[in-house]
Amino acid sequence: MGRYIVRRLIYVVVVVLAVTLLAFVIFFVLPSQDPAVAFAGRNPTADQIEQIREDLGLDKPVPVQYGLYVKRLVTGDEYGWPGLGFSYHTRAPIKDEVSKRLSITLQIAIGGAILWLILGVSIGMLSALKRRTWYDRAAMGFALLGVSAPVFWLGLISLYLFWQKWELLPGTGYVSFSESPKQWFLHMILPWSVLALLFAAVYARVVRGNMIDTMSEDYIRTARAKGLGERQVVTRHAMRAGLSPIITLLGIDLALLIGNTVVTETVFNMPGLGNYILVSTDAGDLPAVLAVVVIASLAVAILALVADVVHALLDPRIRLR
């Protein structure tokens, strides 16, 4: 197990390096917009553009620029560790901004995950245990709806209903927990619910399928033959095996959400990482975009590893080598 984790950690470093290289090439070598010209104003002279290019370090050869970027990322820069540089747009350190925004994205993702796990697992299990009943069909219908409905549509519809029409919840925006726990919760309900509806639908289908397979296993029949009650059969034996794939799924989904809540955060005006990448892309703020890409890739690589390890611990049939 130890060797496996070390090997996977090396793999994480390689993946992150590869992603940074790819992102660097996309954003700095093949940019749609020359940052120096973009920041030179409306009526720049050639000297001014050159001066800005020098200020931003864009006058150095590309391999040197990339090398410096990786070096600062690993060893830190004048704003601390990791060295994510400063924003072209706000002239402020990116690290501080990313930290604040990562916390908001995590609040959305974790809250949403709790909700979708509760919904998805319970719907999926009940559906599996009550196969071919009206409940099963209704649950799978819900799952189909959840999977099919785009997040932006769900977001706009929920805003229309709960904010505009019924005035049950506040509209958009983020209120920090320290400012007002009640307002924090109220502002989080809709983003959590929208994410939960989307993912719960997927999880319900996965759980249903796994549970149906597990419930037909020999050891379940043996458990029943031993005289265990159905509740014990399900909770003690079936759930452990039936739900273990959910761990892997959850790890990957949470990791992906770190950089992929763009739509949710945009619709609900949540200043998280997804929102940041959108604003930064629009502003041509390449270091900020690159920083989010690095954070997101790191999250995917690490959470995937965590998910694999937890999966192995839960399921003795899996051995990590």
Place this chain on the structure above:
Amino acid sequence: MRRRWLTRSALLALGCAAVLAVAACGGDDDDSADTSGGGGAANDDVAAVVDALGGSAEFGTPEQGGTFRIENTDFALFDAFDPTGEYFGSDWTIYSNLMLRTLVSYNFSTAEEGGNDLVPDIATEIPEPTDGGKTYTFTLKDGIKFGPPVNRAITSKDIKYAIERTAVNKAALGSYSNYYRPIVGIEDMEAGKAKTASGIETPDDKTIVFKLTKPAGDFPYALAMPASSPIPQEVAKCHPQRGEYGRYVIVTGPYMTEGSDKLDVSSCGAQKPISGFNPNTGLKLVRNPNYDPSTDDTSIRQSYPDRFEIGVNTNLDNIFDKIERGELEGSFETPPNATLKRYLQDESIRDRLRINAGDRMWYMYMNLTTPPFDDVHVRRAMNLAMDLEGIQRAWGGPVQGATPTHVLPQSMIRLDDYYPFQQPPFSGDVAAAKEEMKQSKYDTDQDGVCDAPECKGVIHGNRNFAPWSNQTAVIEQSASQIGVELDSRELSRSAIQIATGEPKRKMQTSSGTGWGKDYADPSTFMVLFDGRNIQPEGNNNQALVGLTAAKAKDVGADIPASGVPPSVDADIDACTALLGQERTDCWTTLDKKLTEEVVPWIPLMDATAIDLLGPAVTRYGFDQFGTEMALAHMAVDPSLQK
């Protein structure tokens, strides 16, 4: 300079909807249609509605107090809100209306209400220049102090410091530092040859003298720009890097950033960003306790609200939903199509929509060095053939702008009944265009249709999103009627900027280009036609007017066989040196010369600026300087807010 971009949603249907709306509430639609001819008449009706929605307005009795709330999709930043280099109209409005006072300023109203006229602000009066127009001496009013935590009276040296900062601080690079270059010594400072500008004298704390290298009639306008507002050296010296001072701005106006009083200025190390401003989330302004209204004039700043909150909301539709519900008072963004349509159609709420001149011209340039546009007859024929009414419809109708007939916006140079090419309704005069084309060397058989190979596959750039993309088909169709076959390439905004900004790419024409004024003097538009201003990158003189052989070599352009393009450099210099009515007349003559003789563009849209107001707004004004709502004159009724 502008932050105003049209909403990303398509606006194609808006014009028709607006026409229907007016038809529904108007009285004599049938008659007007009969007499004026279809779409033109309808557009006239809509234009009348649009005209009626201009200027300041009151909805009840404006009173002191309350919080004025604005949200935008981002906090538009060019230099992180550092007044030395910040270059967005919305930021200029925030600075000038609320935070920063300058020697001279505006009354923050529409051009018709005098919004383009300078008025004294920090200065006791606007002086007449002496020394043949080369010296300006200003006297500062008493009683104007910096806000907390600086709390001292401003001096002439604070103004000198601010202006010198434009020459040495990288914040000003590429911004508008060029407007201070006429001051003796500024260019030496920029070149690192001097540490101070000898042309700015401060004989005492209340007097400042500007000595110019040559007469510049527009120089006082430069002193109304936020970069020239007094900056306390004791704070700003700690922030020499580009944009850094934006988190530490010390005010002189009626409002300060919330938390300014907590800023510790005892040493550079002790300074931490003022809490009320975060470029990613917004700005909160509260009253400046050091502001003395008796030193100001209510025609400049009425300062009704106690507080301003300018936030960021990435959901554009949600911003306008909030405005409609009374959760916000306004936005610097342009309302979405559906919202505009609803407000235009509903008379009961229509006056909450305000439409004013945006001082921004959208145009289709024609590269004077590339065939067939090296021939003025082709350029004139293009102007004659273009269906400008169709383009206006593609943009969303008169609500989005007027059809221009000359290169400068009408609010800058007003030319009534001036129709050098087409007559209203500007739907393209193909017969006249063909007559013009017959005179071109590219129409070899002189049938009015270009038959030379140079007219085939003419590269035409445009933006790949609405409303610009909506106009592509209209432009192609119009050009094809005189034999100019356009090969349209729709690109992103930045890609178009690169393609049209590098002369070596030899882009023949593009309709995805626009320009907004910096201040109300035509000189801020004339950089687009100044041959000395042609640059290898980021070039704004896309038509290459005034390109010389030497410059062509520098920037990678070709001089056509027909010779160097016409130049108006001497005309620009002549007008720049003039003052008053002579100056206006000179620019007017040059505007006409460009439009009729040089013909570098087809002016497409003289764009409007659109504001939507929440139900709690009790007073509205429009700031022609920043082309945004005049925050200095807005008032709100807290009892109507949600």
